[in-house]
Amino acid sequence: MSHKDVKSNHEIIDEEDVIENLTDGNDKKRGSQVQDEENSFQQRQIIYTKQIGCLDFRSMVINLGIYTLVLMVTSGLFEGVYISSFFNAVNTALVMLVLNILLKPILIVITLPLTIMTFGLFYVVVNGFLLWMTDYLMGPSFEINSFGLAILASVFISLLRMAINHYILKEDSLKINM
Structure with a gap:
């Protein structure tokens, strides 16, 4: 074909x-x-x-740039999401990248029964949890006001990343x- x-x-x-x-x-x-x-x-x-x-060096650099851009846009659009500077946005993107590579596959396997029972909707909670964990690890340089906002921001981040990957890259x- x-x-x-x-x-x-x-x-x-x-x-x-x-x-x-x-x-x-x-x-x-x-x-x-x-x-x-x-x-x-x-x-x-x-x-x-x-x-x-996902473990290709070029891919990780591209994802780091995309995460940085998306985090800055998210902090500009959502009042409860705060990033103190561009340098901290890059650091936050790096932490998110590492968590997505190391921790996300484990969380997906652990929460697979819940994800299946909710027809995939629990995957959004896993993404929100990873964003919330990034907030905890970054301290005052990256703040999210609530877990609900973390889930909403993770949905926005996922949609924006998907659009960037599909239309730009x-x-x-x-x-x-x-």
């Missing part, structure tokens, strides 16, 4: 199709088609898209010349 990317005028091919063509297609192409292709030498380019992994792509 392939489709044309409107912005870059490249053909985007699904990973399964590429693997299938490489394994099954090589046996079928052997014969007269190989000679025709050698004579008409056309270079094809396959673009394979992939998502950035694009997936990395790997170009293969064939």
Whole structure:
């Protein structure tokens, strides 16, 4: 299954199709088609898209920047959320990043029955708890007035991060010349 990317005028091919063509297609192409292709030498380019992994250094730097931006916007929009300076916003984003990498998977596994019973809504409470814990760890440089506001701010942060990831940042792509 392939489709044309409107912005870059490249053909985007699904990973399964590429693997299938490489394994099954090589046996079928052997014969007269190989000679025709050698004579008409056309270079094809396959673009394979992939998502950035969470423990990739580049991804962590990008997430740190996104968290910093989102925290500053959140503190500007919500009266009960306070960040004292840009430097403290970066430090808060770093603490949130570390908590999301280390503690969030454990909390998700522990609260999985509640998350299933609430059809995924308890996941919002887990995010709010991590934001509340960030408030506790950062001290007076990052303040949230109540746990309810932490849950509301975590929903806003999640939606804003999702919008930034979807509309501003694009997936990395790997170009293969064939």
